[in-house]
Amino acid sequence: MTADSIGNLSQGRQDSFSDINAPLMSYFWGRLDSVVPGPALIFVIHLAIFWAACALLWRSTSSRSFWLGIALVVFGLAPHILAQTVVVWKDVALGVSLFMAVALLYFARTSRNKIALMISPLFLFYGFAARLNALPAVLPIAIWTGFVTFELFEIKGKRAAALLVGAGYFVLLCISVYVVNFRLTDGRTDHPFQQVYLYDLAGMSVERNEPMFPNHVLNKPSFSFETVKSRYNERSVSDLIFPNVPNAGDVPPLRLTNMADEVDQLRTAWLSTIASDPIAYLKHRTPVFAQLIGVSRSVTAPYVANGFGDNPPEFRGGENFGYAALMRYFGAFGRPLTQTLFFRGAVWIVLFTALSYMAIKRRFTADWDLVFVLSLSGLLFIFAYFPTTPSTEFRYLFWPAIASAVAMIFGVYLLRTERAERTV
Secondary structure, three states: OOHHHHHHHHHHHHOOOOHHHOHHHHHHHHHHHOOOOOOHHHHHHHHHHHHHHHHHHHHHHOOOOHHHHHHHHHHHHOHHHHHHHOOOOHHHHHHHHHHHHHHHHHHHHHHOOHHHHHHHHHHHHHHHHHOOOOHHHHHHHHHHHHHHHHHHOOOOOOHHHHHHHHHHHHHHHHHHHHHHHHHHHOOOOOOOOHHHHHHHHHHHHHHHOOOOOOHHHHOOOOOOHHHHHHHOOOOEOHHHHOOOOOOOOOOOOOOOOOOHHHHHHHHHHHHHHHHHOHHHHHHHHHHHHHHHOOOOOOOEOOOOHHHHHHOOHHHOOOOOHHHHHHHHHHHOOOOOHHHOHHHOHHHHHHHHHHHHHHHHHOOOOOOHHHHHHHHHHHHHHHHOOOOOOOEOEHHHHHHHHHHHHHHHHHHHHHHHHHHHHHHO
16 A cells, blocks of 8 residues: 555545545445455455456457467566556556456457446446546547447447447546546545646746746745755656655645635646747656656656555555565566566557557457557557656556557467468
């Protein structure tokens, strides 16, 4: 568990939710906590969702190819996947839920199982609600659901009709997630996007060597432009807005606010500064994104091994066998292996792009539609981080990590099958 995890659990216990901390996940966790206090149940449920999705893919493919089926299970032990599933995070809730939704849709289509189709919205909804930025990842899956539905119920019609059904389903999901989150938070907001405003304004201010913040930021006693310049970095906004970061006792030079009018002023300053100097904006955003996808350097915090020791005492792994085994396993993939394609979103972008092209070229025949959906979902989700990410933590890309692995496995199998058929 990390600070985010503890925030979710605390809000679930208090039955008071904020929009920045996945309200539905916090609510769900609070109900589970009343049965077994702590992270145990939600931890097991997230793991069960992931491995059940692997089992569904095994069931759907192993009769055609043992190696395809086994690869769709074994990939879950890859370090960049397993290292994330052992943490209770909203990023993991998003990743495992979308993975299960895709597995259910694929199982429904291959086995003609309508029950699996009917269950898939539960997981797509939970994944959608888990993160504020889930929308681009969910969109291709929702639209694919329309095509799977037409195929499963043998509905005659053009692709445009299935596309409209999928788009309607997506709109319904958007409305449902908004309503549920609004009800859970009672309409309150922490204005989470202000972190991006502050980060971007700090980056552009450093680039221009003049503070571009609105007056309510400049007039606060804690503000210091020299501190902003010294703490600004391409890894995260945390050094600028959170206390005790990077060192204990540090006071943040920039302050978050719950005042709507101040957030409006912040947004206005953000928009006007970008409009007046887009080059400064790009000079800030491009290195941040490059850091996130592992271009400029290795990704930030690919493992959470060091973070386990910071858990509250009741949630520490201690010296039990499972904890020790995980630490040894993750330790085996330290440098230089953390510099490899396992941990670089840039490699996944190239992979997604190539696989999408192959799928389009083959007109989504065989399982190329699944490959395309996974690739497009991963691409949209990654690139949506360019203007929105306040940090570059590896966990942000957990869903693209899953999607790229599954898409690659299917892509390799399909290409090998095509080659074998040509040689017969």
